[in-house]
Each structure stands twice: as structure tokens, then as C-alpha cells.
Amino acid sequence: MTSEIIVNGRRYAAPSEPTVVVCIDGCEQEYINQAIRAGVAPFFASLGERGAVLTGDCVMPSFTNPNNLSIVTGAPPSVHGICGNYFFDPEQGVEVLMNDAKYLRAPTILAEFSKAGRKVAAVTAKDKLSALLGCGLEGVRFSAEKANEATLAQNGVDDLLAEVGLPLPAVYSAELSEFVLAAGVWLMKTMRPDIMYLSTTDYVQHKHAPGTPLANTFYAMLDKYLAQLDAMGAVIGITADHGMNAKTDSIGRPNILFLQDILDARFGAGTCRVILPITDPYVVHHGALGSYATVSSPASLLAEVTQCVAAFEGVDHVLDNRTACARFELPNDRVGDLVVLAKRLFTLGTSEKSHDLSGLTAPLRSHGGLSEQQVPLLLNRPVRRESNARLRNFDVFALALNRVI
Amino acid sequence: MTSEIIVNGRRYAAPSEPTVVVCIDGCEQEYINQAIRAGVAPFFASLGERGAVLTGDCVMPSFTNPNNLSIVTGAPPSVHGICGNYFFDPEQGVEVLMNDAKYLRAPTILAEFSKAGRKVAAVTAKDKLSALLGCGLEGVRFSAEKANEATLAQNGVDDLLAEVGLPLPAVYSAELSEFVLAAGVWLMKTMRPDIMYLSTTDYVQHKHAPGTPLANTFYAMLDKYLAQLDAMGAVIGITADHGMNAKTDSIGRPNILFLQDILDARFGAGTCRVILPITDPYVVHHGALGSYATVSSPASLLAEVTQCVAAFEGVDHVLDNRTACARFELPNDRVGDLVVLAKRLFTLGTSEKSHDLSGLTAPLRSHGGLSEQQVPLLLNRPVRRESNARLRNFDVFALALNRVI
Known part of the structure; x- marks a missing residue:
């Protein structure tokens, strides 16, 4: 051998x-x-x-x-x-x-x-x-x-x-x-x-x-x-x-930024697509809420979308595909146009109606x-x-x- | 009234x-x-x-x-x-x-x-x-x-x-x-x-x-x-x-970067002065270890000192006086030449011999x-x-x- x-x-x-x-x-x-x-x-x-x-x-x-x-x-x-x-x-x-x-x-x-x-x-x-x-x-x-x-x-x-x-x-x-x-x-x-x-x-x-x-x-x-x-x-x-880490306020309510709602309201419904790569068949215990999201956006809007998202409290970084993939050693073809990272106590969601939080029987902890x-x-x-x-x-x-x- | x-x-x-x-x-x-x-x-x-x-x-x-x-x-x-x-x-x-x-x-x-x-x-x-x-x-x-x-x-x-x-x-x-x-x-x-x-x-x-x-x-x-x-x-x-936050490894040992020792070894003893603004008369419970330090350095060495410190795992940011004071609304005349911030699980010390850790009867938690x-x-x-x-x-x-x- x-x-x-x-x-x-x-x-x-x-x-x-x-x-x-x-x-x-x-x-x-x-x-x-x-x-x-x-x-x-x-x-x-x-x-x-x-x-x-x-x-x-x-x-x-x-x-x-x-x-x-x-x-x-x-x-x-x-x-x-x-x-x-x-x-x-x-x-x-x-x-x-x-x-x-x-x-x-x-x-x-x-x-x-x-x-x-x-x-x-x-x-x-x-x-x-x-x-x-x-x-x-x-x-x-x-x-x-x-x-x-x-x-x-x-x-x-x-x-x-x-x-x-x-x-x-x-x-x-x-x-x-x-x-x-x-x-x-x-x-x-x-x-x-x-x-x-x-x-x-x-x-x-x-x-x-x-x-x-x-x-x-x-x-x-x-x-x-x-x-x-x-x-x-x-x-x-x-x-x-x-x-x-805990992703809540002082009384255990989840800190969530609903990115799809924000982008739909600002740029029109469906103009951008927010993907939550935490999603899997088992999301009851975290409601598919984590501190990382990717966004697909028309090229002409990339700068505006970046600025829009980065302005929110709770957002740590908004990186374009090239920067994010270089920094985190990610495959460019599978990441979307933007990578959004939340701060320690925050999570990123898509739209409020898409997240079932009824399974969150304990204050949200995620990653x-x-x-x-x-x-x-x-x-x-x-x-x-x-x-x-x-x-x-x-x-x-x-x-x-x-x-x- | x-x-x-x-x-x-x-x-x-x-x-x-x-x-x-x-x-x-x-x-x-x-x-x-x-x-x-x-x-x-x-x-x-x-x-x-x-x-x-x-x-x-x-x-x-x-x-x-x-x-x-x-x-x-x-x-x-x-x-x-x-x-x-x-x-x-x-x-x-x-x-x-x-x-x-x-x-x-x-x-x-x-x-x-x-x-x-x-x-x-x-x-x-x-x-x-x-x-x-x-x-x-x-x-x-x-x-x-x-x-x-x-x-x-x-x-x-x-x-x-x-x-x-x-x-x-x-x-x-x-x-x-x-x-x-x-x-x-x-x-x-x-x-x-x-x-x-x-x-x-x-x-x-x-x-x-x-x-x-x-x-x-x-x-x-x-x-x-x-x-x-x-x-x-x-x-x-x-x-x-x-x-x-906890500032330790998995078994509770403190994560410490002794900045004064590092800078003395690299640039000569006393060339730079590391100040730990956490220091007060009551340091038994944290050993004067926090995640923030300031450094005074000869102007000619600032770029090298910055590079030296920033290269260490556990260092989050090294900012010059002007950048740090603008970003954090600090008084320029009281901050030293560089501000060093550690990552969540790390602390910054001066020299190993200056910190009395005998009072750390529990794993280090600090800020x-x-x-x-x-x-x-x-x-x-x-x-x-x-x-x-x-x-x-x-x-x-x-x-x-x-x-x-």
C-alpha cells in the first residue's frame, strides 16, 4: 500500500x-x-x-x-x-x-x-x-x-x-x-x-x-x-x-434585514435576486436566517445596489463577485454578483413573508x-x-x- | 425653572x-x-x-x-x-x-x-x-x-x-x-x-x-x-x-498578542511605546488585557510598524491617528500615532512580563x-x-x- x-x-x-x-x-x-x-x-x-x-x-x-x-x-x-x-x-x-x-x-x-x-x-x-x-x-x-x-x-x-x-x-x-x-x-x-x-x-x-x-x-x-x-x-x-453567535436584541428578538424586500422596494420587484446559501431542507431551528447572502443584480445597478445595502445598520460588508471570491477563495461562477455579510448580531433574510419563524422556540442563534x-x-x-x-x-x-x- | x-x-x-x-x-x-x-x-x-x-x-x-x-x-x-x-x-x-x-x-x-x-x-x-x-x-x-x-x-x-x-x-x-x-x-x-x-x-x-x-x-x-x-x-x-466577549482558546487560555515585545524585538527596545487604555487601578479580573491598544512610534517607522502589527493573526485593524480619530470621533492629541484593534477572541498586551495574570481565576473575558x-x-x-x-x-x-x- x-x-x-x-x-x-x-x-x-x-x-x-x-x-x-x-x-x-x-x-x-x-x-x-x-x-x-x-x-x-x-x-x-x-x-x-x-x-x-x-x-x-x-x-x-x-x-x-x-x-x-x-x-x-x-x-x-x-x-x-x-x-x-x-x-x-x-x-x-x-x-x-x-x-x-x-x-x-x-x-x-x-x-x-x-x-x-x-x-x-x-x-x-x-x-x-x-x-x-x-x-x-x-x-x-x-x-x-x-x-x-x-x-x-x-x-x-x-x-x-x-x-x-x-x-x-x-x-x-x-x-x-x-x-x-x-x-x-x-x-x-x-x-x-x-x-x-x-x-x-x-x-x-x-x-x-x-x-x-x-x-x-x-x-x-x-x-x-x-x-x-x-x-x-x-x-x-x-x-x-x-x-x-446570538443574532438577537436584548430580549431575544431576531435581528433580521430582509434584503429582498429592501431591494424590491427600491429597485422594483424581482429586479434583484437574493439567495441565502444557508438554506437547506432543515431550517426549522434557524428559519434560514444567517449572516451571509448573495445578490444577483443587473450590471447597470450594481453600484447602486451596493450602496443601498451597505447603508443599513447591521451590514458588515458588501463585496462584488471578484473581490469576494478572491478574498474568500470562492468559485466565481456560483456566487452571484454581490456577497453581503452581516455583523455579528444580525442576520440577512429574503422577504419577510418567505421566512417561517414559528420554529424559533429559542432566541435565534446562527452563523x-x-x-x-x-x-x-x-x-x-x-x-x-x-x-x-x-x-x-x-x-x-x-x-x-x-x-x- | x-x-x-x-x-x-x-x-x-x-x-x-x-x-x-x-x-x-x-x-x-x-x-x-x-x-x-x-x-x-x-x-x-x-x-x-x-x-x-x-x-x-x-x-x-x-x-x-x-x-x-x-x-x-x-x-x-x-x-x-x-x-x-x-x-x-x-x-x-x-x-x-x-x-x-x-x-x-x-x-x-x-x-x-x-x-x-x-x-x-x-x-x-x-x-x-x-x-x-x-x-x-x-x-x-x-x-x-x-x-x-x-x-x-x-x-x-x-x-x-x-x-x-x-x-x-x-x-x-x-x-x-x-x-x-x-x-x-x-x-x-x-x-x-x-x-x-x-x-x-x-x-x-x-x-x-x-x-x-x-x-x-x-x-x-x-x-x-x-x-x-x-x-x-x-x-x-x-x-x-x-x-x-470571551478572549480565549477552546480550553480557556487567553489569546494575547504582546505588542511591546513584538515591537521591541523588531525595532529595538523602547523605539515604540504601546499604551493599553484599558489600564486602571483595578485590573485583577482582566489583567489589563483588552482588544484595543495605541502605539507611539517614530514617524519614519510608522508604515513599517503598521505592516508589522497588521500581519499578526488576531489583529483586526491598524489605523493611523488621523483615520482612527475621524472614524471613532477621538481627540487626536490623546491617541498616539497608531490605534490597534484586535479581533473578537483576541487581546493586546504590552510585554509578557508586565501583565500579572495570576488574578485570572476564570477564562479571560474582556472588551x-x-x-x-x-x-x-x-x-x-x-x-x-x-x-x-x-x-x-x-x-x-x-x-x-x-x-x-
């Missing part, structure tokens, strides 16, 4: 010990910090002494799909093409989910290691990510959401509920993420994969602030499973797809902006660093495979 | 009912939000229906003294001159605290109302603010810290501990702020001031994240006293001097940067707004006196 592979121009040493990368969805660093303070996260607390506690920048937009794909390709969206959960497909002329593997423009580290003969497993919370993360992967891959449907032929495993020993979790639950971790521990015991990727969901983080009881309970659960993987001798790299870019980058072994250069969440496989001591 | 006064170019209607402005030191909006969620802040929760729940920007740097002075003058630091707790006084050629009233360049709303014959009271937590806030004030003014030393001649009240019914609080305590609120309620019962300013301390916020038990206990305490003031018929305006600029702006009455223009925390007196319905 080969001792290393090259994926998207980066070298990855083949693992001599099982290597697990965990993406904790929506893991603002403060969640870990507060769980440690509450005394419920001894594994996380131990990493300062025995491992590496670093901070990395996630890719923009700070959403789930772009970042999961960056982590498994080791590359920014300009390389892998996934720049949102949702986009306006100029080829089809329609707004579509970016869940299909046909949108992926780069091979994954997972697929390449599996093709090189290594045992690879990928477990995600929601099924929406399975097709992208599993693209080209010859091994085990399944979602907790559809664990009951997994078959040997399709997923490389079957009878999952009995094997993992947990019931099928609800899609909006902490248990969906717990199933991912429990399945990871089961896989490590039974199959002992060379490379395993575990990706949770941020249902808890959208609902609960760092240090509050249910957040601490969730991180205690993660801590317990990570400690088990650690005890089984795995090299573990932990990062997040994005952070998470998408630069304020959610800094995420944990943790390893259970010390790492060699060759410089103090900026780290990215998508360096986690390189750190875990090439740099642990 | 006059029906209005003009202070620093702004008109303030004389109050027909007692008007209380409360500055909750370090009140990131999320503290209130989480206390409401925990069910311990019914007064705050009620403001959405019966009052006004707005957000304002504090002045930069997001520190205590500049913002308290902006609130009581209704003006930015370029007008009142107080641009830090601490600065390099070019006249004396030394670094000094900016606590002395001689540094104040503008009259306060409190002083002007007292001179116009209105009953005015100002109560602060720490004594450091008394001289500045009390400047020209003919009425009641004292600090909780030195409540036992208050005399009729000096402070307009005496025998304070017995009157308020609380023991002298420790300077590092939640009780220091409680004393301020309790004294406010006592003053409202006994003297019924026309105008009262109550300013707390952020000891709790530096130690405890929003939604954690001691933070909720603190906001429950505030809520109880505010409800009492409300029940006595006061118009209440509530704001903050600045927000508060000073743009990430702590958005603060609550709450009133217990509805307000008329004439536009959606950006609000500032120092609009609170104008809102409470001129705009309540």
Missing part, C-alpha cells in the same frame, strides 16, 4: 494508527471552554497538556456544506466548488440545493485513501451531506438520520440500530449527533478504520448558548465518546464547520458571517508546526496525518 | 418625572437575553411590550471611562476628551490615569441640570469614575466603593451604609454593583431626584458568560431593583459602556474592540424615533428626556 497520497495538491501520509477527524457542527470555541469550566469535559480539558489546542479559520460562508467539503478535500470552495448549501444554478436557471455530488469539483481525502486500499468510514448526522462526503468513497458511509435504511451494498454496513445500540434519532435532536459519535466508537471497535470522518449537526448550538445546561450536557456527551476513541488509540483531530469564522482545531497528540501561519479548519487532516508527534 | 437645557449642542427637555439612566458595565446584550430565558428577569422581559428595546453602538475604544463620559455628556470622546482609562499625556511626558476632572473638556448633562436647579444624583460603583462624572455636579454623588466615606459636604449624603442598608461592598464583587442599584432605589424613595445616573461595574461580566448561573443571578438582582425604580414612576433608560461595540439601549416607556439612523449609547439621555411617549 502506498505510504502517502496527494489530494488537491497536498500530501497526506497514510496513517499508521487509526485517524479520526471530527467536525463538531457550530462549535463556537466557547462551548468547549464553558463545558470544561462546568467540569463535564475532562477529555477536552486534557488536550492542553497532552495534545494541541489551536484555532483555525473556517471557510466563508461560515456554513455547513462548504466547510465539510473543505475539511474532506483539504481545499477552499474555489477548488471543490461547494460554496453554500443552496445556490442559483446559472446552467439550469433555477435555485437548487447543492447537495448533489455532481456539484463537487475535487476529490476527497476520504475517497483517495479508500482507493489506495485504506479502510475508510464517514458518518454524518444529516443525510444531506452523505452524497457529497461519500463521493468516490469505497468504504463505510451513512447518515445517522437514515441509519435504519443503511445496507451493506449501499453503505458498507447494515443492521445499524442494533449494532450501535441506539434508536433512530429525530432529525432535530441532540441524539442525531450522539448517534454519529456512538457509531464512530462502534466502527472503531469492530472495523478499526484507518481513516474515519465524523460530522455532527448544530441543532443544539442553534438553540443553546455556551455554558447553559443543555449545551454543557451535549459537550459532556461528545467528551465521553471522544475519550473512548482516544482510549482505543486513535489519533483524533477535532474542528468545526463554523462558530455560532454565516466573519464573526463565526474562528473555530477550534484540536488534536489529542502534540503537533509540529513549521510556522505561525494562519491555520484553517481544512488543515485538520494534514495536521492529524502529517504533523502529530 | 428652565424647561430645557442645551449641553454640547444637544437639547434636553427637563424631566417632568424622575428620569434614571443606568449604565450596566459590560452588558453584552446576551446577558439580558439569557437571564430572560432563565426566567429571572421579568422587568427586562416586559420592555418589549411596554417600552423600547433598541441597540446602540458604544464609543470606541469600548472601555468604561470613555463611554461613561459619552453617556453623561451626550457626545463622543472628540468632544469630551476622555478616550481611555489611561493615556500618555504628551504635556507631562508620562503615562497617567485619565481619572482627573482636568482631562474633561465638556460639561455633563448632570452638571448642567443641577446648575439649572434640578435635583441630580450620580452613583458609581468604583470611585475612579466619581471625579469625572461628578465634575460640576451640584447634588448627590458618590461611589459604592467609598460609600462609608461619603459626607454631606463632599457627596451630598452621609451615613450611607445605614441608609442603604447594605454593608460596604468589596471592590471586586457583584455586591459593588448591587450597592449602586440599592442606593438608587433609596435615593428615589427619599430625595426623588429629577435626574439620576447609576453606573455599575463589570466584575461579574469579566468572570461569567451570559446564561451561566452567576451571570443570571446578577441580572436577576439588577432586574429586581430596576422593577422597584419602575414601580416608583421613574422613566428609566438602560444602556452599557461596552459589551463583553475594547469593535466586537464589543453593540450594547442594549432600553427604555421602560415607548419612544418616538424620527429615523432609523444609527443609535449610540450616548443617546440614552436624549431618548429618555425627549422621546418617551
Whole structure:
């Protein structure tokens, strides 16, 4: 078997010990910090002494799909093409989910290691990510959401509920993420994969602030499973797809700028098209409200639209396609004409009538902006660093495979 | 008696009912939000229906003294001159605290109302603010810290501990702020001031994240006293001097850039002088670490120093004196040559050996940067707004006196 592979121009040493990368969805660093303070996260607390506690920048937009794909390709969206959960497909002329593997423009580290003969497993919370993360992967891959449907032929495993020993979790639950971790521990015991990727969901983080009881309970659960993987001798790299911040006023009402309404009122209905790339099939817990939007606009109006949007309190940046794609390493053909970023406490919506906020049973917490870019980058072994250069969440496989001591 | 006064170019209607402005030191909006969620802040929760729940920007740097002075003058630091707790006084050629009233360049709303014959009271937590806030004030003014030393001649009240019914609080305590609120309620019962300013301390916020038990206990305490003031018929305006954010990595270690060490190593010891305007006599709970610093540098090196500092991860902006003073309305003669702002999770220090971090018994939380600029702006009455223009925390007196319905 080969001792290393090259994926998207980066070298990855083949693992001599099982290597697990965990993406904790929506893991603002403060969640870990507060769980440690509450005394419920001894594994996380131990990493300062025995491992590496670093901070990395996630890719923009700070959403789930772009970042999961960056982590498994080791590359920014300009390389892998996934720049949102949702986009306006100029080829089809329609707004579509970016869940299909046909949108992926780069091979994954997972697929390449599996093709090189290594045992690879990928477990995600929601099924929406399975097709992208599993693209080209010859091994085990399944979602907790559809664990009951997994078959040997399709997923490389079957009878999952009995094997993992947990019931099928609800899609909006902490248990969906717990199933991912429990399945990871089961896989490590039974199959002992060379490379395993575990990706949770941020249902808890959208609902609960760092240090509050249910957040601490969730991180205690993660801590317990990570400690088990650690005890089984795995090299573990932990990062997040994005952070998470409150997006409300002092009494918990969401701060929303309805961009489509604003632009329709100013330039005429439908003149501009606002796209919210946070949109996916599961928006109940955040109402499709994040801090990042793209706008398509007639070229003749671009300057005026920019000025109009930038004038609103709560808007952090309005960047044209070229500037945004250069700065954030995004694929120019999938971003629209303008990228709008909101400030930490604000979100961007389309039109007021399009957002169903009835599912917001807790004050809105969300992500998408630069304020959610800094995420944990943790390893259970010390790492060699060759410089103090900026780290990215998508360096986690390189750190875990090439740099642990 | 006059029906209005003009202070620093702004008109303030004389109050027909007692008007209380409360500055909750370090009140990131999320503290209130989480206390409401925990069910311990019914007064705050009620403001959405019966009052006004707005957000304002504090002045930069997001520190205590500049913002308290902006609130009581209704003006930015370029007008009142107080641009830090601490600065390099070019006249004396030394670094000094900016606590002395001689540094104040503008009259306060409190002083002007007292001179116009209105009953005015100002109560602060720490004594450091008394001289500045009390400047020209003919009425009641004292600090909780030195409540036992208050005399009729000096402070307009005496025998304070017995009157308020609380023991002298420790300077590092939640009780220091409680004393301020309790004294406010006592003053409202006994003297019924026309105008009262109550300013707390952020000891709790530096130690405890929003939604954690001691933070909720603190906001429950505030809520109880505010409800009492409300029940006595006061118009209440509530704001903050600045927000508060975690400044650590995932396991609670402070993120610090020691600027003086960096500049000494690069340009020679003492070539540049780094000033931390967060510095005051009470730094145990934050180690004098905030997200704002100023740098004095030889003119010939300015471009190089800027480039050197801006290259570090964690640095948000490096602005020259002219740019920073124009953007943040600061007094050019008191700011140094460069203003350095850190990102949300980072702080700026001088040299490693100058910071005593032994008092950091909890993971560092602090302020000073743009990430702590958005603060609550709450009133217990509805307000008329004439536009959606950006609000500032120092609009609170104008809102409470001129705009309540």
C-alpha cells in the first residue's frame, strides 16, 4: 500500500494508527471552554497538556456544506466548488440545493485513501451531506438520520440500530449527533478504520448558548465518546464547520434585514435576486436566517445596489463577485454578483413573508458571517508546526496525518 | 425653572418625572437575553411590550471611562476628551490615569441640570469614575466603593451604609454593583431626584458568560431593583459602556498578542511605546488585557510598524491617528500615532512580563474592540424615533428626556 497520497495538491501520509477527524457542527470555541469550566469535559480539558489546542479559520460562508467539503478535500470552495448549501444554478436557471455530488469539483481525502486500499468510514448526522462526503468513497458511509435504511451494498454496513445500540434519532435532536459519535466508537471497535470522518449537526448550538445546561450536557456527551476513541488509540483531530453567535436584541428578538424586500422596494420587484446559501431542507431551528447572502443584480445597478445595502445598520460588508471570491477563495461562477455579510448580531433574510419563524422556540442563534469564522482545531497528540501561519479548519487532516508527534 | 437645557449642542427637555439612566458595565446584550430565558428577569422581559428595546453602538475604544463620559455628556470622546482609562499625556511626558476632572473638556448633562436647579444624583460603583462624572455636579454623588466615606459636604449624603442598608461592598464583587442599584432605589424613595445616573461595574461580566448561573443571578438582582425604580414612576433608560466577549482558546487560555515585545524585538527596545487604555487601578479580573491598544512610534517607522502589527493573526485593524480619530470621533492629541484593534477572541498586551495574570481565576473575558461595540439601549416607556439612523449609547439621555411617549 502506498505510504502517502496527494489530494488537491497536498500530501497526506497514510496513517499508521487509526485517524479520526471530527467536525463538531457550530462549535463556537466557547462551548468547549464553558463545558470544561462546568467540569463535564475532562477529555477536552486534557488536550492542553497532552495534545494541541489551536484555532483555525473556517471557510466563508461560515456554513455547513462548504466547510465539510473543505475539511474532506483539504481545499477552499474555489477548488471543490461547494460554496453554500443552496445556490442559483446559472446552467439550469433555477435555485437548487447543492447537495448533489455532481456539484463537487475535487476529490476527497476520504475517497483517495479508500482507493489506495485504506479502510475508510464517514458518518454524518444529516443525510444531506452523505452524497457529497461519500463521493468516490469505497468504504463505510451513512447518515445517522437514515441509519435504519443503511445496507451493506449501499453503505458498507447494515443492521445499524442494533449494532450501535441506539434508536433512530429525530432529525432535530441532540441524539442525531450522539448517534454519529456512538457509531464512530462502534466502527472503531469492530472495523478499526484507518481513516474515519465524523460530522455532527448544530441543532443544539442553534438553540443553546455556551455554558447553559443543555449545551454543557451535549459537550459532556461528545467528551465521553471522544475519550473512548482516544482510549482505543486513535489519533483524533477535532474542528468545526463554523462558530455560532446570538443574532438577537436584548430580549431575544431576531435581528433580521430582509434584503429582498429592501431591494424590491427600491429597485422594483424581482429586479434583484437574493439567495441565502444557508438554506437547506432543515431550517426549522434557524428559519434560514444567517449572516451571509448573495445578490444577483443587473450590471447597470450594481453600484447602486451596493450602496443601498451597505447603508443599513447591521451590514458588515458588501463585496462584488471578484473581490469576494478572491478574498474568500470562492468559485466565481456560483456566487452571484454581490456577497453581503452581516455583523455579528444580525442576520440577512429574503422577504419577510418567505421566512417561517414559528420554529424559533429559542432566541435565534446562527452563523454565516466573519464573526463565526474562528473555530477550534484540536488534536489529542502534540503537533509540529513549521510556522505561525494562519491555520484553517481544512488543515485538520494534514495536521492529524502529517504533523502529530 | 428652565424647561430645557442645551449641553454640547444637544437639547434636553427637563424631566417632568424622575428620569434614571443606568449604565450596566459590560452588558453584552446576551446577558439580558439569557437571564430572560432563565426566567429571572421579568422587568427586562416586559420592555418589549411596554417600552423600547433598541441597540446602540458604544464609543470606541469600548472601555468604561470613555463611554461613561459619552453617556453623561451626550457626545463622543472628540468632544469630551476622555478616550481611555489611561493615556500618555504628551504635556507631562508620562503615562497617567485619565481619572482627573482636568482631562474633561465638556460639561455633563448632570452638571448642567443641577446648575439649572434640578435635583441630580450620580452613583458609581468604583470611585475612579466619581471625579469625572461628578465634575460640576451640584447634588448627590458618590461611589459604592467609598460609600462609608461619603459626607454631606463632599457627596451630598452621609451615613450611607445605614441608609442603604447594605454593608460596604468589596471592590471586586457583584455586591459593588448591587450597592449602586440599592442606593438608587433609596435615593428615589427619599430625595426623588429629577435626574439620576447609576453606573455599575463589570466584575461579574469579566468572570461569567451570559446564561451561566452567576451571570443570571446578577441580572436577576439588577432586574429586581430596576422593577422597584419602575414601580416608583421613574422613566428609566438602560444602556452599557461596552459589551463583553470571551478572549480565549477552546480550553480557556487567553489569546494575547504582546505588542511591546513584538515591537521591541523588531525595532529595538523602547523605539515604540504601546499604551493599553484599558489600564486602571483595578485590573485583577482582566489583567489589563483588552482588544484595543495605541502605539507611539517614530514617524519614519510608522508604515513599517503598521505592516508589522497588521500581519499578526488576531489583529483586526491598524489605523493611523488621523483615520482612527475621524472614524471613532477621538481627540487626536490623546491617541498616539497608531490605534490597534484586535479581533473578537483576541487581546493586546504590552510585554509578557508586565501583565500579572495570576488574578485570572476564570477564562479571560474582556472588551475594547469593535466586537464589543453593540450594547442594549432600553427604555421602560415607548419612544418616538424620527429615523432609523444609527443609535449610540450616548443617546440614552436624549431618548429618555425627549422621546418617551
